[in-house]
Amino acid sequence: MSAPITIQSFETLIVDLPTIRPHKLAMHTMHGQTLVILRIRCSDGIVGIGEATTIGGLAYAGESPESIKINIDTWFAPLLIGQDATNLNAAMQRVDRGIRGNTFARSGVETALLDAQGKRLGLPVAEVLGGRVRDGVEVAWTLASGDTGRDIDEAEQMLDRRRHRHFKLKIGAGDVARDIAHVAAIKKALGERASVRVDINQAWSEAVAISASRRLAEAGVELIEQPLSRFDRAGMARLNAHSPIPLMADEAIESVPDSFALAQLGVAPIFALKIAKTGGPRAVLRTAAIAEAAGIGLYGGTMLEGSVGTLASAHAFATLDKLEWHTELFGPLLLTEDILVEAPLYRDFQLMIPTTPGLGLELDEQRLARFARR
Known part of the structure; x- marks a missing residue:
């Protein structure tokens, strides 16, 4: 033996x-x-x-x-x-x-x-986790310069290079009217060629969010990520019942049990999945299973990990039956240096998932x- x-x-x-x-x-x-x-x-x-x-x-x-x-x-x-x-x-x-x-x-x-x-x-990690049902995951890009013209130029470059066609804007720290005007101008410039989402990172009150959600819907925004404090589950549920565009829970999900409680309360029709927030690739699939059972859509989130954490997330997300809202696994693209011998492969709006054993990477x-x- x-x-x-x-x-x-x-x-x-x-x-x-x-x-x-x-x-x-x-x-x-x-x-x-x-x-x-x-x-x-x-x-x-x-x-x-x-x-x-x-x-x-x-x-x-x-x-x-x-x-x-x-x-x-x-x-x-x-x-x-x-x-x-x-x-x-x-x-x-x-x-x-x-x-x-x-x-x-x-x-x-x-x-x-x-x-x-x-x-x-x-075997690749995706196969260890049960087997991939997709070879790549579509990746959104965050426009976070805060300058409207610069963000529009950046989005146009991403579309031309076929790197991203979903764009998320980080707002909430500034004046609400100015933030919404910034988002609306970007959506108007991109038109139907790209989707635009916003991430508030818990910065709004419920009263602000009620009004802002209507104005963002009029601007053509397709989802609002975590507008209220992660502790305000009742407020999120009330807002979810009235918002003309879907809400996504992100910071509110600090663990697998959190995802069950949020599904029970009906706080949002979309969950952001993050391996770091739930405790790993296997753990994040438990949150995904809870969401799927409750009819909640899935979005592959990021903590702006480097290439190792990004590929770990991608292997897990590759096994999901549905990933309706795609992912934001762009962390390595935000870095000027990589610590891998070969950087992750992005093409045709997707991050391609390695087919070699393990995560499919080698440290430099x-x-x-x-x-x-x-």
């Missing part, structure tokens, strides 16, 4: 990468992106790669790059070293019993274990060393 294959060691790196431009959200403006890259080494020589990434330090969520690294090194690693590397259910159940919350760190760990298992079996060790925080 052969010896069991066990988890031997963890290595976590904080990696700071530059972005092509500032990225403006309601709660924070990003001038770069910080990733936590994880490597899990197993006794059969296989190394699984994962990523845990958040936005703006602690501006978005309760985990920061620094806390993710410390908690993986201090708590996750001791729990899992010596455990069976081939049994993901047992490994993640052990994490569930020993660690509360920390879904971003948990996602990085689950991703690395899936990558290792795929390499071990000679020189670039990783160059950008890793000392």
